[in-house]
Amino acid sequence: MDRFLSSYVHNVDAKGRVSIPSSFRQVIHNRGIRELFAMRSLSQPAIDVGGPELMEHYEKRMEAVDPFSDLYQELAIYAYGDGAYLKTDSEGRILMTDFIRSHTGITDRVTFVGVKNSFQLWAPERFEAFRGALREKLRERLPSLRGAAAPVETPE
Amino acid sequence: MDRFLSSYVHNVDAKGRVSIPSSFRQVIHNRGIRELFAMRSLSQPAIDVGGPELMEHYEKRMEAVDPFSDLYQELAIYAYGDGAYLKTDSEGRILMTDFIRSHTGITDRVTFVGVKNSFQLWAPERFEAFRGALREKLRERLPSLRGAAAPVETPE
DNA sequence: TTGACGCCCATGGATGCCCATGTTATCCCA
DNA sequence: TGGGATAACATGGGCATCCATGGGCGTCAA
Numbered sequence: 392m393d394r395f396l397s398s399y400v401h402n403v404d405a406k407g408r409v410s411i412p413s414s415f416r417q418v419i420h421n422r423g424i425r426e427l428f429a430m431r432s433l434s435q436p437a438i439d440v441g442g443p444e445l446m447e448h449y450e451k452r453m454e455a456v457d458p459f460s461d462l463y464q465e466l467a468i469y470a471y472g473d474g475a476y477l478k479t480d481s482e483g484r485i486l487m488t489d490f491i492r493s494h495t496g497i498t499d500r501v502t503f504v505g506v507k508n509s510f511q512l513w514a515p516e517r518f519e520a521f522r523g524a525l526r527e528k529l530r531e532r533l534p535s536l537r538g539a540a541a542p543v544e545t546p547e
Numbered sequence: 548m549d550r551f552l553s554s555y556v557h558n559v560d561a562k563g564r565v566s567i568p569s570s571f572r573q574v575i576h577n578r579g580i581r582e583l584f585a586m587r588s589l590s591q592p593a594i595d596v597g598g599p600e601l602m603e604h605y606e607k608r609m610e611a612v613d614p615f616s617d618l619y620q621e622l623a624i625y626a627y628g629d630g631a632y633l634k635t636d637s638e639g640r641i642l643m644t645d646f647i648r649s650h651t652g653i654t655d656r657v658t659f660v661g662v663k664n665s666f667q668l669w670a671p672e673r674f675e676a677f678r679g680a681l682r683e684k685l686r687e688r689l690p691s692l693r694g695a696a697a698p699v700e701t702p703e
Numbered sequence: 704t705t706g707a708c709g710c711c712c713a714t715g716g717a718t719g720c721c722c723a724t725g726t727t728a729t730c731c732c733a
Numbered sequence: 734t735g736g737g738a739t740a741a742c743a744t745g746g747g748c749a750t751c752c753a754t755g756g757g758c759g760t761c762a763a
Contacts, residue, residue: 393740396554400759401743401744402743402744404743404744404745404746405745406717406745406746407720408745409742409743410742410743412742412743413741413742413743426548428552431682433682433686434683441691451688452689455609459607459610459611461590464590464591464745465685466661466685467663468662468667468677468678468681468725469678469681470687471550471552471553471660471661471662471663471684472550472554472660472662472667472678473554473678473682474553474663475552475553475554476548476552476553476570478718478719480718480719481719481720481721482720482721482743482744483742484744486718490553514690521663533668534664543563545748551751557753557754558753558754560753560754560755560756561756562708562755562756564705564754564755565754566752566753568752568753569751569753605739611709612744617732625756634708635710636708636710636754637710638710638711638752638754640753640754642708670760681738689721
């Protein structure tokens with residue numbers, strides 16, 4: 392149990408709080424993650440959430456770039472400036488800040504989507520649409536999958 | 548928690564004061580920074596703020612240019628010429644001086660942007676525009692950065 | 704003297720912490 | 734095997750505290 396798996400829809404309460412699915416909390420604990428870091432996904436209206444590795448991923452990327460170039464500076468602004476720490480309360484809930492809401496369109500419900508080493512936050516409707524489109528696309532691209540045992544299906 | 552991370556928008560009051568985000572004050576304290584130094588960013592309409600390492604960073608950055616060229620001189624004057632120590636008041640606020648305002652366009656609101664070892668001051672509108680453009684640029688330039696699955700277009 | 708700046712106090716809103724409730728999944732025992 | 738007891742979890746609300754913000758006043762310097 393060390394991978395973020397499956398998806399869950401949770402409610403946002405009047406204070407803007409949402410419970411992190413308990414299985415995700417397990418994974419967070421098992422991985423020894425102390426601080427949750429959040430970033431806007433580049434290509435999707437979703438927020439990526441994970442531990443420090445999430446940031447290290449970009450740092451590695453940046454090592455290949457001249458540290459004194461504009462590109463490096465820009466990557467730094469993106470990686471560090473366009474993210475946020477997510478503080479959890481004593482019950483394991485996180486706050487849906489404007490930072491999250493404006494990028495995802497989340498209002499009163501959130502879909503948590505496990506993506507192996509990290510998980511994502513989506514507005515449920517958008518995620519449904521995305522998942523549908525994704526399935527189509529994969530069906531076209533990977534026809535060999537069709538015969539197999541419903542490999543593209545995602546648990547509710 | 549020893550890195551300047553995330554971004555915050557704060558108001559400038561009638562006296563020109565702005566609160567430094569408390570998380571940044573934490574970082575300043577944790578790093579043992581006693582004096583904050585501010586200088587013009589070389590590539591953006593922003594002010595870079597940090598401890599003594601900030602100056603070293605600039606110097607290294609400028610070494611990419613021939614240190615005996617006119618350009619080097621000009622960059623030095625540009626960055627250091629109006630640089631200033633930022634005094635904080637007893638509440639942890641700094642003053643938006645004309646030096647800061649003229650370079651950034653800041654009037655009544657400021658965006659604090661964490662960039663790991665230092666942070667920046669931006670006019671919120673300009674930062675939003677910059678961030679948007681940057682996302683576009685990175686999305687094209689680093690297509691492999693994101694993508695748990697195949698890239699699929701999603702309505703924004 | 705006048706304005707800039709440092710220091711103090713006031714306040715409202717946001718945030719974190721604690722406890723309460725209902726629902727669901729799990730387990731145990733008859 | 735069915736049903737009740739139990740534990741885990743999502744959710745809600747109250748309250749204390751921190752923090753961003755605003756205003757007053759004294760001091761120092763031009």
